[in-house]
Amino acid sequence: MDRTAITFLILLLSSVVAAPVATARDEVMVEVTSISASTIPASAQTLARSASPQVDSRLAAFAKKLQSLFAYNRYAFLGKSQTQARFGGASVIQLPERFSLEVEPERRAHAEDDRIDMVVTLLRDVGEDRPGTGRGRPQSEVVLRTKIRLENGGTVLLGGPPISGGVLILALSARS
Amino acid sequence: MLSCYRFEKRLTAYADGELSARGREAVERHLAACPRCAAELDSILASDRILKRVAPPAVAPGRWSQFRRDLDGALDSIDREARRAVRVRETRPVDPLRRRGLAVAVACAALVLAVATVGPRGMAPLGLWRGGNACTVESIETYAEGMTPMYFTSDDPQMTVIWVFSDESGVPGGRQ
Numbered sequence: 435m436d437r438t439a440i441t442f443l444i445l446l447l448s449s450v451v452a453a454p455v456a457t458a459r460d461e462v463m464v465e466v467t468s469i470s471a472s473t474i475p476a477s478a479q480t481l482a483r484s485a486s487p488q489v490d491s492r493l494a495a496f497a498k499k500l501q502s503l504f505a506y507n508r509y510a511f512l513g514k515s516q517t518q519a520r521f522g523g524a525s526v527i528q529l530p531e532r533f534s535l536e537v538e539p540e541r542r543a544h545a546e547d548d549r550i551d552m553v554v555t556l557l558r559d560v561g562e563d564r565p566g567t568g569r570g571r572p573q574s575e576v577v578l579r580t581k582i583r584l585e586n587g588g589t590v591l592l593g594g595p596p597i598s599g600g601v602l603i604l605a606l607s608a609r610s
Numbered sequence: 611m612l613s614c615y616r617f618e619k620r621l622t623a624y625a626d627g628e629l630s631a632r633g634r635e636a637v638e639r640h641l642a643a644c645p646r647c648a649a650e651l652d653s654i655l656a657s658d659r660i661l662k663r664v665a666p667p668a669v670a671p672g673r674w675s676q677f678r679r680d681l682d683g684a685l686d687s688i689d690r691e692a693r694r695a696v697r698v699r700e701t702r703p704v705d706p707l708r709r710r711g712l713a714v715a716v717a718c719a720a721l722v723l724a725v726a727t728v729g730p731r732g733m734a735p736l737g738l739w740r741g742g743n744a745c746t747v748e749s750i751e752t753y754a755e756g757m758t759p760m761y762f763t764s765d766d767p768q769m770t771v772i773w774v775f776s777d778e779s780g781v782p783g784g785r786q
Contacts, residue, residue: 499769549746556774558754571643576615576753578774580761588744594757594774 461518462539462550462610468512468529469493471504472600496605531597532559548586550608555579556592584608615753617647625654745770
């Protein structure tokens with residue numbers, strides 16, 4: 435086998451090995467767990483089975499963190515959604531209680547650390563721009579917009595907006 | 611979901627002719643259907659027209675060199691004042707006991723730094739050079755009335771909380 439053939443073979447093998455890695459790096463897997471946190475009044479708590487915080491079993495992965503960070507005594511699981519968001523594009527995740535989350539991963543040039551830059555926008559549907567006409571378009575308000583640099587595979591908690599019977603907390607994880 | 615805020619960001623670029631053909635078309639489509647953004651664009655264009663009408667002030671020949679001399683004079687006077695305020699501390703040789711203490715402190719600091727950076731076998735490094743937190747918040751804002759966004763970190767370096775305070779939801783501790 436001459437030198438040209440060996441070079442060609444090495445190039446071919448490199449492209450085969452590199453291709454899946456490049457594809458995988460083009461997208462970010464974003465997972466959002468929606469939680470409703472609330473405080474049961476002390477009087478009602480005595481009637482409850484236990485005075486310790488009530489955490490939905492589906493929130494087992496976050497239970498300790500939630501209890502160490504907040505003083506709510508009831509955490510209910512509202513849902514879990516995930517999306518593949520492309521770098522430079524935007525993906526929307528529909529959430530409970532007329533909320534939605536827009537995730538825009540941004541590619542950083544010469545990034546040396548394993549972190550994901552993204553703009554996260556929490557929107558709330560506030561009705562239509564021409565109510566009653568049947569031709570209105572949905573309108574939403576930006577409840578929160580933040581630009582974060584999240585460790586690959588890391589989680590950040592977003593929360594605060596009031597929902598029926600409590601406040602909304604979102605556990606957002608991202609992996610590329 | 612079609613939201614005005616996404617186009618509001620691009621109106622200035624549109625007015626300055628900085629958008630690509632595709633971006634321009636998207637904005638024009640939105641403007642045709644959204645009187646609010648069309649009014650915003652009119653306002654941007656009106657500001658541009660006013661700015662273009664304002665001519666830069668005329669400066670007499672030799673005024674800049676005089677200005678430079680005045681500036682140098684003012685800076686020299688500040689320097690002189692600063693020098694006058696400085697007191698030179700008396701220097702004394704470091705006694706051997708203090709010198710040994712200093713050496714021990716430097717050695718301890720080096721040891722702590724080495725353990726934190728590299729970590730012993732089987733133990734994760736403390737992540738001193740990664741900012742010490744899984745999430746860095748670069749910006750945070752809200753467009754919702756009566757809400758205040760902020761973020762906080764906990765003792766757990768893996769957890770950052772981004773919170774929108776409102777009169778309804780109260781503090782994240784759950785106390786109303």
